[in-house]
Amino acid sequence: MTDRTMVEAVKKEFKEALFAALGRFPEAATPNDRYLALSLAVRRHVMRRWVRTGETYWKNASRTVCYLSAEFLLGPHLANNLLNLGLREEAGQAMSELGYDLDAILAQEEEPGLGNGGLGRLAACYMDSLATLQIPTLGYGIRYEFGIFDQLIRDGWQVEKTDKWLALGNPWETPRPEIVFDVPLGGHTEGYQDEEGRFRVRWVPERVVRGVGYDVPILGYRNGTANLLRLWKAEATESFDFEAFNQGDYWGAVDQKVDSENITKVLYPNDERVRGKQLRLEQQFFFVSCALQDMIRIYQQRKKDLSSFHEKYAIQLNDTHPAVGVAELMRLLVDVHGMGWDEAWEITRRTFAYTNHTLLPEALEKWKVEMFGAVLPRHLEIVYEINRRFLDEVRRRFPGEGSRAARLSLIEETGGRSVRMAHLASVGSHRINGVAALHSELLKADLLRDFHDLWPEKFLNVTNGVTPRRFLALANPRLAALVTEAIGDGWPKDLERLRGLEPLAEDGAFRAKWRAVKRANKADLAGVVQARAGVECDPDSLFDVQVKRIHEYKRQHLNVLHVIALWQRLRRQKKAKAPARTVLFGGKAAPGYRMAKLMIKLVHSVAEVVNADSVTRGRLRVAFIPDYNVKNCMPIFPAAELSEQISTAGKEASGTGNMKFAMNGALTIGTLDGANVEIREAVGKENFFLFGLTVGEIQALRARGYRPRDLYEGDPVLRDVLDALADGALSGGDASLFRPIVDQLLGEDPWLLLADFRPYLESQAEVERAYLDPEHWTRMSILNTARMGRFSSDRSIAEYCRDVWRVTPVPIEGSDLES
Numbered sequence: 001m002t003d004r005t006m007v008e009a010v011k012k013e014f015k016e017a018l019f020a021a022l023g024r025f026p027e028a029a030t031p032n033d034r035y036l037a038l039s040l041a042v043r044r045h046v047m048r049r050w051v052r053t054g055e056t057y058w059k060n061a062s063r064t065v066c067y068l069s070a071e072f073l074l075g076p077h078l079a080n081n082l083l084n085l086g087l088r089e090e091a092g093q094a095m096s097e098l099g100y101d102l103d104a105i106l107a108q109e110e111e112p113g114l115g116n117g118g119l120g121r122l123a124a125c126y127m128d129s130l131a132t133l134q135i136p137t138l139g140y141g142i143r144y145e146f147g148i149f150d151q152l153i154r155d156g157w158q159v160e161k162t163d164k165w166l167a168l169g170n171p172w173e174t175p176r177p178e179i180v181f182d183v184p185l186g187g188h189t190e191g192y193q194d195e196e197g198r199f200r201v202r203w204v205p206e207r208v209v210r211g212v213g214y215d216v217p218i219l220g221y222r223n224g225t226a227n228l229l230r231l232w233k234a235e236a237t238e239s240f241d242f243e244a245f246n247q248g249d250y251w252g253a254v255d256q257k258v259d260s261e262n263i264t265k266v267l268y269p270n271d272e273r274v275r276g277k278q279l280r281l282e283q284q285f286f287f288v289s290c291a292l293q294d295m296i297r298i299y300q301q302r303k304k305d306l307s308s309f310h311e312k313y314a315i316q317l318n319d320t321h322p323a324v325g326v327a328e329l330m331r332l333l334v335d336v337h338g339m340g341w342d343e344a345w346e347i348t349r350r351t352f353a354y355t356n357h358t359l360l361p362e363a364l365e366k367w368k369v370e371m372f373g374a375v376l377p378r379h380l381e382i383v384y385e386i387n388r389r390f391l392d393e394v395r396r397r398f399p400g401e402g403s404r405a406a407r408l409s410l411i412e413e414t415g416g417r418s419v420r421m422a423h424l425a426s427v428g429s430h431r432i433n434g435v436a437a438l439h440s441e442l443l444k445a446d447l448l449r450d451f452h453d454l455w456p457e458k459f460l461n462v463t464n465g466v467t468p469r470r471f472l473a474l475a476n477p478r479l480a481a482l483v484t485e486a487i488g489d490g491w492p493k494d495l496e497r498l499r500g501l502e503p504l505a506e507d508g509a510f511r512a513k514w515r516a517v518k519r520a521n522k523a524d525l526a527g528v529v530q531a532r533a534g535v536e537c538d539p540d541s542l543f544d545v546q547v548k549r550i551h552e553y554k555r556q557h558l559n560v561l562h563v564i565a566l567w568q569r570l571r572r573q574k575k576a577k578a579p580a581r582t583v584l585f586g587g588k589a590a591p592g593y594r595m596a597k598l599m600i601k602l603v604h605s606v607a608e609v610v611n612a613d614s615v616t617r618g619r620l621r622v623a624f625i626p627d628y629n630v631k632n633c634m635p636i637f638p639a640a641e642l643s644e645q646i647s648t649a650g651k652e653a654s655g656t657g658n659m660k661f662a663m664n665g666a667l668t669i670g671t672l673d674g675a676n677v678e679i680r681e682a683v684g685k686e687n688f689f690l691f692g693l694t695v696g697e698i699q700a701l702r703a704r705g706y707r708p709r710d711l712y713e714g715d716p717v718l719r720d721v722l723d724a725l726a727d728g729a730l731s732g733g734d735a736s737l738f739r740p741i742v743d744q745l746l747g748e749d750p751w752l753l754l755a756d757f758r759p760y761l762e763s764q765a766e767v768e769r770a771y772l773d774p775e776h777w778t779r780m781s782i783l784n785t786a787r788m789g790r791f792s793s794d795r796s797i798a799e800y801c802r803d804v805w806r807v808t809p810v811p812i813e814g815s816d817l818e819s
């Protein structure tokens, strides 16, 4: 039921914004003007909650979670805010009465792509859940001027285009020109005696950059809470260096300004791969220093003495990107605020907790000692001092085990000395967690084994989750309506209620409705694929989808091997009993990752050949949906029927796309990796297509000696597939194009595609059989959704609150739903 007064209010506020904020009359307004005007109208309602929330936290002096993350992949704000405010209907009505289309206005928004993939999106889901659970929170991150690049496809290859997300204005941020902090960089340190005769150290930086806060409100779901995400932008301390100016060095002065602003210019587009680039270390230090100075500022509004800092704040390190914060808090407490080392260390350790998001060696951050010391000379000294005390403790606990101290050291001594950020984070935190049960076990057994020997009580698991508001209620309005009709409207904030759908899996009429929803969503996605990829696909075919960053360990190329095998089989057996299938891919490759870019080309080449083949027409289609991001994923999850989660076991820390698919009723074909393990347990193994080697089997195979070429020689299907790749049949006769892939698979095959190829094919054959029985498939689909309650990010956040942060909800005073 739309609220008439609210419709009128939105119309009035919209017109007012168009006039007063944008200076436009309706006939002159562009689509972007309409988007801005509606956003400003909605912002009033957000602001009211934001101010009240701030007031409540202030009055209660609430314990606060500080979520530090170099990435927040928020996705478009307007539609999500309308959903959380409960104003979607009213806004739609208001726009239509003014002669506009709400969907067209929503489509205008450029998303803030301030993250790469799962890690950044997880941070955004967690901010959403923290607000929904009414936990006092400060999110801190970086306001990149250019977020993750836009992906274009030319001739089947990825081309990167800069993401100018701020070009048309951003109505969701409030700049705080008075919340600014100086961030020193470079230079040297010197000792001195303070007034009390104590030895102190002073950092004499080479340059100073200024951080300015930009605030973004994060709404809870219909509860009056709006938390704060504060993103830092780097500026020059003076826009002109007057001395240089007076000496006639105008360009030198401008250079310095440009240099400073560079720090927050662009997001590093590498997912799970780090290069020891100085600018990246500067970015990390910059935002963490601003965040910690801000926390101290807020704390000291009430109390000068910092001895209970850890009682006021619980800081979460989202991977090691903010781990330099451990050394920075020590510097601020000891050097700037004059606290003794031991007390400062106690506070630091009790404040921080660390989440690890990967076991991949190429993703573990290390900084060469020389570079670290050149950028952060004082922090290098602090790291050395932390390490000296830490290794003393290690030697006391494990006397005579010299190699243990070397393994645990914050400094890696081989191949040029480096600072190991995962070690700094582990030593400086009182809790360390992985992001899925399997991943947390592997952390303890492998990557952080020595730390686990030392402090088993620090370790825990918190399995990731995703917000059902954005990924179910907003993305899939048809399914949301059906679910609400069946079990009421409480599920978006209590996802376990989806269990109420279980009995309906046996209800034929309900199944028919469920199928109708999926069919309509597939028709929508078919339209998108046609428009964006130029490929026509049949909404009655099986929609088989793999969308995520392109990476060898995620094995999009294994999926392609299956597509080729299926195509060859359909050509051979014209009457094969297989459902028509549409295989969809999407995802970005890091610009410098050649193999990943070749994998994108591979998908396009195979698609071109398969889609043009009259023999298999109507039975198999392949398409790559360009520019996968939060906005573009919205029509994908609701339409998917088969979710491809096929990483090499032990490599995907958790995965979160796997959860978004299953929540929307897709069945998973997957390995025992990351959260797949727990998803399978939750939905029931009979409702999940499992294949592939386990972590243990892979270890055993490697120990025996893995020989992929033997598999090739022993399997005619595999041979045909790889031969087609090698002889140019899929690349217009160019036999060299996919050579690197074929050579890798027949050589080392580091991601074990050939070992998993047969089992994958067999599992895909089971998928075919299951899909040919629509009633059976629909039952499984309903049960998947019904049993995904525990993968709400609300459950994850509740666990962090209880086991890591020890915080409790603070309801907002006077927060009825009136606006």
Ligand code: NBG
Pocket (backbone or CB within 6 Å): 117, 118, 119, 122, 271, 272, 319, 357, 358, 363, 435, 464, 652, 653, 654, 655, 656, 674
């Ligand atoms: C990623 C993992 C994913 C996981 C997300 C969120 C990094 C370093 N890690 O499996 O690869 O779902 O983090 O935890 O990006």
